[in-house]
Amino acid sequence: MVWPIDLAILTLVVMVAIGSLMVKDLLGAAILFGAYSFMMCLLWTVMGAVDVAFTEASVGAGVSTVFFVGAVFRTSRRTRD
Amino acid sequence: METIVSIKPLLAVLVSLMVVPILASSRAPNVREAWTFVAAGVKFLIVLSMLPTILKGTEIVYTIAEFVPGAAIQFRVDAFGMLFALVSSSLWIITTAYSIGYMRALKEHSQTRYFVFFAVALSATVGVAFSANLLTMYLFYEMLSFATYPLVTHHQDKEARSSGRKYLLYIVGTSIGLVLPAMLICYNLTGTLEFGKQGFMAGAGASKGLIGLLMVMLVFGFAKAAIMPFHSWLPAAMVAPTPVSALLHAVAVVKVGVFSVVRVITCVFGTNLLLSLDLGTIIVFAASVTILVGSFIALSQDGLKRMLAFSTIAQLSYVVLGVGLLSPKGMTGGMVHIAMHAFGKITLFFCAGAIFVATGKKNMSDMVGIGRRMPITMTAFFIGALSIIGMPPCGGFISKWYLVLGSLQAQQIPVLVVLLFSSLLNAAYFMPFVYRAFFCKPEEAMFENTIKEAPPFCVVPLVVTAIISIILLFYPQPFVRLASMMVQSITGA
């Protein structure tokens, strides 16, 4: 395992997480959350948890994001925080 | 002490509960009342059938369920319980008859509910009488509190509501707030709640302060005894229909209160413990204050039932006072007074009810000259009053006599003074009324001279109780016998 990659991804993950909570648009938040899940997926692949990574890629980055988008589509994109 | 196991105590308790479904489901008044009579009769017979056994000195025990060691739901019939059960079950029959007359004459609503809860209340009363331990007593005590609530608030108007609130606040507030914790502390100190002849707290080895605290909590916690300052529910509860006031506030509820207090003093703490710690004084003091203050307030009342209520408050404390003296004669007097006062006071309440049925009057100032219109009722009232004052030829004399002897035995001269002075007060609040009822000038009289009594169902019971009051002077057995047996077993003399 290459630890600089690990560290870099870990740091990125935190940044994306904060980003998805800060962005003032729910659709943006949904997409950033997808990115967050994808980063996590990468991280777990690095750690050797291939099955978990696979699931996270399909569930977290895929379907969850679609759910978010669907729900945002049915409600509103507006948010104040 | 010899004991036998028998299901009779349970039957005596259950017999009135068992008719509840029948009462609740029947729509025809005659059927309903017939069943109440049957239940009352059967109950009295069951209680009576145990009397010979008890008089032989044997106790009857029956256990329903034991949930922790030392605290079962258990019945134990001893002399004192027998005394109380005898009084309450015999008076149930008479009150039933009276209720029928009263309720029908006034065309009261919800009579079914009335008879149902009456039956439940009687079950609870006998349950208290036969309880073998503090837990069982608490159980039936609470049952009685809740069963009488619908009776007290029978009229369902605003006044009934506020009185009902007061009633519950005092009765349930004290039992949950004081009795329950005290009972649990006792249990944790001794590991039992079983009534003992010398009191189960005797061997606990608790400090005087703790014992005193527990005693105060228990004595005042059974607030149905109406010891001041927990007395004011009683006048409030007089909004109930008169038969309820009669049975419940002359016999069942208040007597359950004093019965419980007596049990606490004799069987929880024991006379020896209280004597050695000199804690009887507290009780005697509280009781004396209640007697005097209650009598004075009764003196100032105009409402007949309210006057009787304050008289009850004072009279109840005689019982507590007698037992609080911790002398054998005093205790006997206190116990006997439960019976004597019951018959006397129920007569008075019946009379008040009969007057109300016949004339619709509640206040004494409106009843001048009533003796001319209702001679039988007022004669009975006079006899009842004599019994309460403690004058011959009525049963009340016997208990007063024992109380006076007891105070001498305990060398408590102040108590003697209190007793005599309060008797004077009793006379002071009863006699003027009786006098004006019979002997007022014709121009003062508010009623015409024609005799017009209440319906026979009302009059007969009060005549019966009045006669019993007189008979009790000449034949006070078995009450005195039972009381002295109990006192003997307590003091071991």
Add this chain to the structure above:
Amino acid sequence: MSSQYPALIVVVPLLAGLLVFIAGWVNKKWCFPIAVAALGISAYSSIGLLFRVINEGVIVYKMGGWDPPMGISYYVDHLNGLVLAVVSVVAFLNAIASKRSIEDEFPDNIGAFYALYVLMVTGLLGIVVTGDAFNLYVLLEIAALTGYGLIAMGGGRGSLSALNYLYMGTIGACFYLLGVGYLYIMTGSLNMVDIARILPDLYQSKAVMAAFIICMVGVWIKMAFFPLHAWLPNAYTYAPSASSSLVAPLVTKVMIYVMIRFILTVFTPEYSFNILAVSQPIVWLAVIAIVMGALLALKERNLKKMLTYIIVAEVGYMVGGAWLGNRVGMTGAILHIVNDALMTLCVFMAVGNIVYKVKGADFENLQGLFRKMPFTMGAFVVGAMSMIGVPPTCGFFSKWYLISGAIQAGHYGFMVALVFSSLVNVVLFFRIFEICYYEPFSDHHGHGDEHGHHPEPAMDEAPVTMLVPLFVIAVILVLVGLYTGDIVNQIIDVAIPKGLV
């Protein structure tokens, strides 16, 4: 077959949940019989299991035939045998009772509703019966997810309350999961008994302490222990009757079971009470919970909401009792799980009947109920008496043990709180009774009026299918009270480890 009882208890409702759902799409008439039959089998097996445990001792059931630390196993002892029986019986009775109100409120989605209902029971039973810490988490989520669905069916504010419940519930479950992770990283095992075997060497570890605290906090959130209770009242109030009378009696009680399981089995009493030494503050928290629950209940003008605050107070009873750190208090807490489940069911079922008939539980809706629905109110009175703690209803006996425990532990604050809350309950319930009894006021001046003076509201009682289970539970309240001695001696006393005195 009786050796398969542990599996049947959970598997039968699970299969039934799926079948009910399919039946909902095919023919709605089949839903109710399938659901009730499954819950009945479940109740039957759990009672059978309880008697087997009493006679034979602990029963271990290996899922998939794998030995415990490897695979998942069910571990039935006296403690969860008792809770299992209560949970399944409560669910069974409520299923029968709520048939009419479900048909009334959700005529289109009966199948889906019953599916969630039965699956929730599956989850709760599974939580109680499982011996694997992680398996418990999964089942917790089943119970929670189905619960959100059932609660949000109420519409109106129901969805917002359910969403808040979901946030809190997820935090709670995640905390629990994290705590299990901490235990796993320190011990390498997930089986509760196995963890308990390994842990004593690690009692000084900070991570183990953190695991304990995190698990506890998670469970407290789920059971609505006082400062964490905010989600509960609204969620239960705005839920439909059929859901609230399932969720209210069971969820908090099952979570208390989990807490006690952790205190007693996973961590020993020695660790929980002596090494950690946090009993005092927790009991004081419980005192605050009881007092605040009682006070908040006083403020409410809606029967259902008032009852939910009483639940908050009751949670305080059980947490406090469990943390008194003595045998009597623990007995009281376990006994109160049983009693509180039963009496909450009783009052909530009665409220269900009332809502079914008068379409509301605000105080104004309750006027004249004693005449309109005498039988329902009769059962309600029994439930209320039990909540107040009047003997011989069962509520008194658990209170007895709790107060005894407080006295033994010398914790008089807890004793005062219990007595205080009983008194407040008297006020609360008699306020209800007064409204149902007196109002609307009739002027009753002049006693000579003829009998028909009162404008007597016609009797308008709930259907028999709702009344019979209500009566059954009311009778059970008294019976359990009378058999308290047997329950304590034969079951609870054995369930508590000898080390706790």
Add this chain to the structure above:
Amino acid sequence: MADIVSTVVDNYNYWIYITLMMIGLYAIIAKNNLVKKIVGMNIFQTAIILFYVSIGVKRGATIPILEHAHGSHGYGVVHAAEYVNPLPHVLMLTAIVVGVATLGVALALAIKVYNEYNTLEEDEILAQIREE
């Protein structure tokens, strides 16, 4: 100094998981928008999954799929040290699925709330409730 650095770097995963978790927890409590809260909730859950997966990591080990699996019958002796710990992975598969299930229900509830109040901001909803 080198010690501290190495401790920090070695346990970097733990620190990051705690950071993420706290970000999520803070978002659930403090965010005003219901969907943002749901995002926070998912971050919170994922952080725990990260923690579990970190437990399973083993120095010098490979993914938990036995090698030479295709076609041959003899696997020889398998050494536990060669493969990372599979158990946390299994648990976390479950946790991910639970997470997505919760997400679905949460979003459905959010849509219902939106239909009721026409907004997703919690303070605006509470203001509407108070007005009723």
Add this chain to the structure above:
Amino acid sequence: MKIIGLIVAVLTGGLLVYAAGDFPAWSDPASPASTYLSPHFIEKTIEETSVPNIVTAVLADYRGFDTMFETTVIFSAGVAVFLLLRTSGPKTQQTRLYRHQLTGVTVRIKEGAELPPSDNFERIDRFWTPHDLIIKTVCRLLIPFIQLFGLYVIAHGHHSPGGGFQGGVILGASIILLAISHDLRTAIKRVAEKLDAVLCAIGVLIYAGTGALCLLLGLNFLDYKALAPVLHVDSIMARSHGILIVEIGVGVAVMFTMIWIYSNLSSGGKYNQGL
């Protein structure tokens, strides 16, 4: 609220950091987690289940009970979303708009009127957006491959990463992709709501039913060994086959639940107009 959140987060974080000091060093092969239970799984999986992917073996066999409930969780989420959102209001609107796909002509159909029998009409409404031909075509081409891959993932879960969940999600995603690239109605034409819902339950039922079958055959719940006489294989291969069966069940359940949840979420429960 923000301050409370901050305090809670800091407190919890503090506790966690404090406790993390006691953890075994990261990636330490000698940590309890790595030395206590997991070696058994790694070393015995082949012997006992004949499945090289240890995660699959543990997931579906050793801890198969967890996985069954995990599937149930997904299923109950589906039911919950359905119950919460699905509204079965009046289906027919007053007037409907249809577009003839070849010419682009819009037709207004009033209540009671019938559309000419042709496949070339497409219903349009408030949420209708003109679709991009390229996206549509590419997705339509892609979807079969996605589904094939999904099937592969389920079937090959014994030997490579993957299994019922991943495969099920991918299969579900293929239909969701169809719904996104075309519209929800097109997807519903392929997977009707009733079929969808029933198949969710059947997926879980396959799993739980397999367990119950083992129970009926005389062994404990989910003990696939019991299937050996039915499948005519030895007990170890029976475990391997049992795992495959339940993975298929998981796949079915997850696939259809995902579609179901998506349809409800994206149409707000109206089920006729989607994202």
